[in-house]
C-alpha cells in the first residue's frame with residue numbers, strides 16, 4: 043500500500059487575473075465543503091500566474107484553507123538585474139509550496155534547456171519549496187517507440203546533478219506532449235508504464251526510499267471522465283491538470299475521484 047498522498051495540481055497557465063482567481067478558489071472550496079471532501083486523503087494545489095498568487099495566499103491564510111499553491115516557473119538567479127524575472131525566494135515569501143519546472147510550453151516558447159531546468163530545480167529546493175518537474179515525449183518519439191527512454195532521460199538529466207535528499211523532494215509530472223490540451227488522454231497503462239520506468243530509474247540512481255517517496259503525476263487531457271481509471275494505477279500518484287483546472291466543477295470532481 044502506497045504511503046504517498048495523491049496530489050491534484052491545477053496549472054492555470056496564462057488564465058485568471060487576481061479577481062477571477064479569488065472567485066475560483068472560493069467556489070472550489072464551497073463545492074468541496076459541500077461534498078465533505080477529505081483534504082488529508084488527497085492534496086489540492088493551484089498554480090496561478092505570478093500576478094494572482096498573492097490573492098490566493100490571502101484567501102488561503104484568512105480562511106485557513108487546506109489548499110496549497112505555487113508558481114509555473116522561476117528565475118535561476120536569486121536577485122539583481124534580471125528584468126521580468128521572479129526569484130524563488132519571492133515565491134517562498136508568498137507561501138508557495140510548489141513550482142512547476144520544465145513544462146513543455148516553457149521548453150517550447152522560452153529558452154529553457156536542460157541546464158536551465160536543473161538550475162530552476164536547485165533554486166526551488168534551496169528556497170524550501172518542491173519542484174514539479176515536467177517530462178514527456180512528443181508524438182515523434184512515441185512513433186519511434188523511444189518514449190520511455192526519452193521521458194526517463196529527461197528525468198535523469200536533472201536527477202544526476204542532485205543529492206538523494208534533494209531528489210526525494212521532487213515531484214515528477216509525466217506529461218506526454220501529444221496529450222496536453224488535445225483531448226487525447228494517455229491510456230492508464232501508458233501512464234503506468236512511464237511512471238514505473240521513472241520510478242525504477244530513481245531507484246537505480248538513488249535508492250528505493252527515494253523512489254518510493256517521489257510522487258509521480260500524470261498530465262495530459264485529464265478530466266472527471268478519465269481520472270478514476272488513471273489513479274487506479276499503482277505508480278500514478280495524482281495529476282497535473284490544465285484545461286479541466288479552469289472549471290471548478292471539473293477540478294472538484296477530479297479531486298473527489300483521486
Ligand code: PEP
Pocket residue numbers: 053217221222223224225261262263264282283284285286
Ligand atoms: C498541462 O498543461 O500541464 C496539461 C496537462 O494540460 P491539459 O490538462 O489541458 O492537457
